[in-house]
Amino acid sequence: MNVTLRQLEVFRSVALTRNFSRSGQLIGLTQPAVSRCITELEAQLGLKLLNRTTREVELTEAGRKLAARLERVLEELDNTLLDVQGMATERRGRVRVASSPTLSANLMPECIALCRRQWPGLQLTLLDRIQHDVLDSVRSGEVDFGVVIDPGEREDLHCEPILSEPFCLVCPPGHALAQQAQVHWRDLAGESLVLLDHASGSRRLIDRALEAQGVVAENAQDVGHPTTIFRMVEAGLGLSVVPDLALPPEGLNGLAVRPLLPRVDRDIMLVHRRNRALSPLAQAAWELIRDVARQRQADTGG
Structure with a gap:
C-alpha cells in the first residue's frame, strides 16, 4: 500500500475543517491538489473516506475511524522525528509530561519556565489530568513520564520520589x-x-x-x-x-x-514505564523537575 505522509496530512486537515479550500490554505496547497490527494488516498485504501457535495464535506464511517486514530499516529511520528533530531542537535525536541492538578498548578509552571530559560529548544508539553488518567497515559506511552502522588501499586512503573x-x-x-x-x-x-x-x-x-x-x-x-x-x-x-x-x-x-x-x-513521584528507557531529552526534563522539587523541599525545610 503506497500511502504517503502528505496524503494523510491532507486528509487530517480536511477531516478537521470539512472544507477543501480552507484545508488548502492551512497546508499550502491548492484546492485541486487537496482533492487529488484525497482521491489518491481513497484509491490506495479501496474505499471512500469523504462524501463531497457542493456545500459540505462529510466523513464516511471509514473516514471517521481513520480520523480518530490518525491524529495520535501523526503526533507520535512528529515526536519521534523531533527526538531523533534532538539527539543530533542536543536539547531540541518535545517531551510530554502528565501531572495531577495540584502539581500542574503549583510545581510544573516553575519547571516549564526554567526549562524555557535553560534549554529554549526543548519543548516541555504538560497534560493536566486527574491521577488515574496520568497513570493511564504513562502506561500507554502517550506521555514520556508523569508527576504523581505515590500511586501505591507500581509493579509496572519505575518511580522516583522527589x-x-x-x-x-x-x-x-x-x-x-x-x-x-x-x-x-x-x-x-x-x-x-x-x-x-x-x-x-x-x-x-x-x-x-x-x-x-x-x-x-x-x-x-x-x-x-x-x-x-x-x-x-x-x-x-x-x-x-x-x-x-x-x-x-x-x-x-x-x-x-x-x-x-x-x-x-x-510523596510526590516521577514515574515512567518500568521497561521503557527515557530518551535523552526526556531524561533531561525528568532531572530538571526532580531538581526543582528537591530545591523547593530544601527551601521550606521539609
Missing part, C-alpha cells in the same frame, strides 16, 4: 480549631469535611490518616479542585484537609491554615 509534603487543615478563622496553633487529626471528629474526591491521589491518603486516628467525620462534599474547596469552606460548608502544595503562594485570605499532628506526608 518531594514530600504534609497535609494541613483549612478552616474559617472564627472556628474553634483556628484558635489553636496546631491541630490534631482527632480534633476533626464530628466535623463536616469538604475533601478532594477519590479521583485525586491524595484522597486515599487522607482517608487512611483519618481511619488511623479513629476519626469519624461527616463527608459534606467531594470536589475535584482545591479552589472549589476553599470557596466551600469560606461559605461555611465545612472544614478541609489539603496537601501543602494546594495552598496558593499568596496564602488564603479569609481562611485559617493549621498544621495537622501527627504529621502525615504525601
Whole structure:
C-alpha cells in the first residue's frame, strides 16, 4: 500500500475543517491538489473516506475511524522525528509530561519556565489530568513520564520520589480549631469535611490518616479542585484537609491554615514505564523537575 505522509496530512486537515479550500490554505496547497490527494488516498485504501457535495464535506464511517486514530499516529511520528533530531542537535525536541492538578498548578509552571530559560529548544508539553488518567497515559506511552502522588501499586512503573509534603487543615478563622496553633487529626471528629474526591491521589491518603486516628467525620462534599474547596469552606460548608502544595503562594485570605499532628506526608513521584528507557531529552526534563522539587523541599525545610 503506497500511502504517503502528505496524503494523510491532507486528509487530517480536511477531516478537521470539512472544507477543501480552507484545508488548502492551512497546508499550502491548492484546492485541486487537496482533492487529488484525497482521491489518491481513497484509491490506495479501496474505499471512500469523504462524501463531497457542493456545500459540505462529510466523513464516511471509514473516514471517521481513520480520523480518530490518525491524529495520535501523526503526533507520535512528529515526536519521534523531533527526538531523533534532538539527539543530533542536543536539547531540541518535545517531551510530554502528565501531572495531577495540584502539581500542574503549583510545581510544573516553575519547571516549564526554567526549562524555557535553560534549554529554549526543548519543548516541555504538560497534560493536566486527574491521577488515574496520568497513570493511564504513562502506561500507554502517550506521555514520556508523569508527576504523581505515590500511586501505591507500581509493579509496572519505575518511580522516583522527589518531594514530600504534609497535609494541613483549612478552616474559617472564627472556628474553634483556628484558635489553636496546631491541630490534631482527632480534633476533626464530628466535623463536616469538604475533601478532594477519590479521583485525586491524595484522597486515599487522607482517608487512611483519618481511619488511623479513629476519626469519624461527616463527608459534606467531594470536589475535584482545591479552589472549589476553599470557596466551600469560606461559605461555611465545612472544614478541609489539603496537601501543602494546594495552598496558593499568596496564602488564603479569609481562611485559617493549621498544621495537622501527627504529621502525615504525601510523596510526590516521577514515574515512567518500568521497561521503557527515557530518551535523552526526556531524561533531561525528568532531572530538571526532580531538581526543582528537591530545591523547593530544601527551601521550606521539609
